[in-house]
Amino acid sequence: MNKLDESLLTSLPPFRNFSKTQIRTVLDLATPKRFGQELAVFTEGDPAKRFYLLLDGHIRVVRTTPNGDQIIVLHIAPGQLFGIAAAMRRDTYPATAMTADECLTLSWPNALWHKFAEDYPGFATENYKTVGERMGEVNNRVVEMATQHVEQRVACTLLRLINQNGKKVENGIAIDFPITRQNLSEMTGTTLHTVSRLLSAWQKEGIVASTRKRVAVTDPHRLVLISEAGI
Amino acid sequence: MNKLDESLLTSLPPFRNFSKTQIRTVLDLATPKRFGQELAVFTEGDPAKRFYLLLDGHIRVVRTTPNGDQIIVLHIAPGQLFGIAAAMRRDTYPATAMTADECLTLSWPNALWHKFAEDYPGFATENYKTVGERMGEVNNRVVEMATQHVEQRVACTLLRLINQNGKKVENGIAIDFPITRQNLSEMTGTTLHTVSRLLSAWQKEGIVASTRKRVAVTDPHRLVLISEAGI
DNA sequence: GCCCAAGTTTGTTGTAGAGCAATGTCGTGG
DNA sequence: CCACGACATTGCTCTACAACAAACTTGGGC
Numbered sequence: 001m002n003k004l005d006e007s008l009l010t011s012l013p014p015f016r017n018f019s020k021t022q023i024r025t026v027l028d029l030a031t032p033k034r035f036g037q038e039l040a041v042f043t044e045g046d047p048a049k050r051f052y053l054l055l056d057g058h059i060r061v062v063r064t065t066p067n068g069d070q071i072i073v074l075h076i077a078p079g080q081l082f083g084i085a086a087a088m089r090r091d092t093y094p095a096t097a098m099t100a101d102e103c104l105t106l107s108w109p110n111a112l113w114h115k116f117a118e119d120y121p122g123f124a125t126e127n128y129k130t131v132g133e134r135m136g137e138v139n140n141r142v143v144e145m146a147t148q149h150v151e152q153r154v155a156c157t158l159l160r161l162i163n164q165n166g167k168k169v170e171n172g173i174a175i176d177f178p179i180t181r182q183n184l185s186e187m188t189g190t191t192l193h194t195v196s197r198l199l200s201a202w203q204k205e206g207i208v209a210s211t212r213k214r215v216a217v218t219d220p221h222r223l224v225l226i227s228e229a230g231i
Numbered sequence: 232m233n234k235l236d237e238s239l240l241t242s243l244p245p246f247r248n249f250s251k252t253q254i255r256t257v258l259d260l261a262t263p264k265r266f267g268q269e270l271a272v273f274t275e276g277d278p279a280k281r282f283y284l285l286l287d288g289h290i291r292v293v294r295t296t297p298n299g300d301q302i303i304v305l306h307i308a309p310g311q312l313f314g315i316a317a318a319m320r321r322d323t324y325p326a327t328a329m330t331a332d333e334c335l336t337l338s339w340p341n342a343l344w345h346k347f348a349e350d351y352p353g354f355a356t357e358n359y360k361t362v363g364e365r366m367g368e369v370n371n372r373v374v375e376m377a378t379q380h381v382e383q384r385v386a387c388t389l390l391r392l393i394n395q396n397g398k399k400v401e402n403g404i405a406i407d408f409p410i411t412r413q414n415l416s417e418m419t420g421t422t423l424h425t426v427s428r429l430l431s432a433w434q435k436e437g438i439v440a441s442t443r444k445r446v447a448v449t450d451p452h453r454l455v456l457i458s459e460a461g462i
Numbered sequence: 463g464c465c466c467a468a469g470t471t472t473g474t475t476g477t478a479g480a481g482c483a484a485t486g487t488c489g490t491g492g
Numbered sequence: 493c494c495a496c497g498a499c500a501t502t503g504c505t506c507t508a509c510a511a512c513a514a515a516c517t518t519g520g521g522c
Contacts, residue, residue, distance in 0.1 A: 063370065066459075069378040073370050088363025089356060094370070125320060131362065132319025138369050139294065139304050139325070145376040146420030147300040150479065181500065189377030191480060196501060212488060212499060228297075381509070411469065422510060427471060443469060443518060463522105470517070477510085486501070492494090 008055060012079045014126045022120055030106040037178070041083070041097040041105065048085040048093045050107040054078055057103030058165060058177035062096045062186075072187045074134065075100075077165050086110035087127060100177040145189055153188040154198050155227035158208070162217050171209055172218035180213055239286060243310045245357045253351055261337040268409070272314070272328040272336065279316040279324045281338040285309055288334030289396060289408035293327045293417075303418045305365065306331075308396050317341035318358060331408040376420055384419040385429050386458035389439070393448050402440055403449035411444055 006023050009015040015023060030053075035041060041052060044064065059076035073095055076082045085093050108116075117124035144153055158175075167176035181192040181199065188195070199215070202208040207219045207226075217223055237254050240246045246254060261284075266272060272283065275295060290307035304326055307313045316324050339347075348355035375384055389406075398407035412423040412430065419426070430446070433439045438450045438457075448454055 063374050065374060065378055067378070069374075071374050071377045073373065085363070087359065088366065089360040090363050090367075094367050128318065128359070129320040131366070132316070132321050135319065135362070135366055135369070136321075136325050138366070138373060141373050142304065142369060142376065142420075143294050143296060143300075143302050145373065146302045146417075147296050147298070180498095186377075189373075192500080193481085193502085194479060196499095197479095200501070412471095413469080423470080424472090424511085425509065427469095431471070465520105465522085467520095468518085471515085473513085473515105475510105475512080478508095480505105480507085482503105482505085484501105484503090486499105488497105488499075490495100490497090492496100 012053075013130070014053075014081060014123055015120075016126070017122055018120055026108075026116065027106075029112055030108055033105050033107065035099045035103040035105065037099060037101055039099050041099065041103075042093050044093055044096045046093050048083065048090055048110065050083065050109055051081060051086050051113055052083040052097070052105050052107045053081050055104045055106060058100040059103060060098045060100050060183070062098055063094075064096070070186055071189065072183060073138070075161070075165060081127060081130065083107075084113075084127065084131070086113050087124075087131070100179070150188065150190045150194055151198060152227050154184065154190070154195060155223050157184065157187050158215065158217055159220065159223055159227060161215075162220065166217075169216055172216050173220065174214065174216035178213040179215055184215075243284075244361070245284075245312060245354055246351075247357070248353055249351055257339075257347065258337075260343055261339055264336050264338065266330045266334040266336065268330060268332055270330050272330065272334075273324050275324055275327045277324050279314065279321055279341065281314065281340055282312060282317050282344055283314040283328070284312050284337045286335045286337060289331040290334060291329045291331050291414070293329055294325075295327070301417055302420065303414065304369070306392070306396065312358060312361065314338075315344075315358065315362070317344050318355075318362070331410070381419065381421045381425055382429060383458050385415065385421070385426060386454050388415065388418050389446065389448055390451065390454055390458060392446075393451065397448075400447055403447050404451065405445065405447035409444040410446055415446075 006020065006027065009023050009026065010018070015026065018026070031050075032055075035057070041059065042048075042050075044062075054076050056078050058078075059082060060072050061074040061076065061082065062070055063073050064070050076097070082097055083093060085091075144156055148156070161175045161179070162173045165175055165177060166173040168174075181195040184195045185192045199208055199210050202223075203210060205222070207217070207222045209216045209218050237251065237258065240254050240257065241249070246257065249257070262281075263286075266288070272290065273279075273281075275293075285307050287309050289309075290313060291303050292305040292307065292313065293301055294304050295301050307328070313328055314324060316322075375387055379387070392406045392410070393404045396406055396408060397404040399405075412426040415426045416423045430439055430441050433454075434441060436453070438448070438453045440447045440449050
């Protein structure tokens, strides 16, 4: 068990404005856990017993079809809750959470969701707001998939990734966790081949810079143009 | 103003188990309204001031892209709440609600959401459950769009429609509101031409029976096969 | 009953992008 | 340090489906 600093939580939306003692209680009840890369925190269909907070690292939330196709539903960044099926009164997790890199999570039994919500007004509010935003994003994705070409969708996806998980580097903004062409294709509903071709082409034009498992955007503005018009 | 029967609400999930006087209060505070076909109940971007319950008819929830493409995000059946942006703490509606046929709605100012939730435990629970289910469905759609062919997607969409809005008729199960090829194409991310061709082909095979603005499924089982394998 | 607009059907053509296959490169573990 | 597996690139082919075009059908309004 790691020593947990109170300051870890006080800045996060769901726990903002909690009193010092309340934060301490929340931390006392939490179970911390470290994960290596590419491990499942929980699996689709498992009984939903706990909800999680990601303190460090990055999580991919993934669904698998009956034919074995896998698609990435959502990315979780540090400071966000995930596995909140409980809050939506589901009894099993609707998707699998995989670590994209080394992760540190806190988790609590579902029963505590209700306790937190009762004891600390603002907890539920903040989280339902998050759910609302995620709902908006996934609807955006449906619209994107229905109306845009592969090239535009990949551009949109990259832009979203650098917005939510971008880290400034010398030549642009990098996605700060490992991501393969395959992963990108699973987010856009295409094949790794097509993604590879697009990244190669964009690299030649100086729009992106990618290496194995890493992608950085060097010219976000051009990418926006592509995402809007397909050039 | 129509006389509102208490029995209208007592059977609906969000209000189930309310006391008789509670139901009466809910009804007293509600504003009923009738709509003709193809009218907007509220519009994307409008300030979200009220939330709605559909008593009769069918509602399409629609998003419009900057280029004017329109896609149907969700269908609302009688007895369901919609426009619950308030519950997700959004200040504008994220989509437009259009009537598919003649509709009767009740609506309440957003402030009452919180009152209902406080006064009547079970109201919030029931509704967040609904949100969770809708989230699951829209994620399913993303997966569908990412992995399935047009033929399969149209089949899936028809099956979902007859499940949620099906009415038994002599030769099968009909979608009990007007729906055009164009509408179906907006739900599946294709063109009305392709939908028309598919319906014609399926009609020849005796799988569906469609007329102008009406679609019925005569052989759901075959449609399931198509949705799964593409046949 | 007739007209018109909205909805539908059907044909043709062009192309985005999937599918397949072969080769190249990186980095990790023995 | 080497070998192997995982990841990536690239070329070729082929098809599903969008895009365009044009005629046909239906039903509601005058």
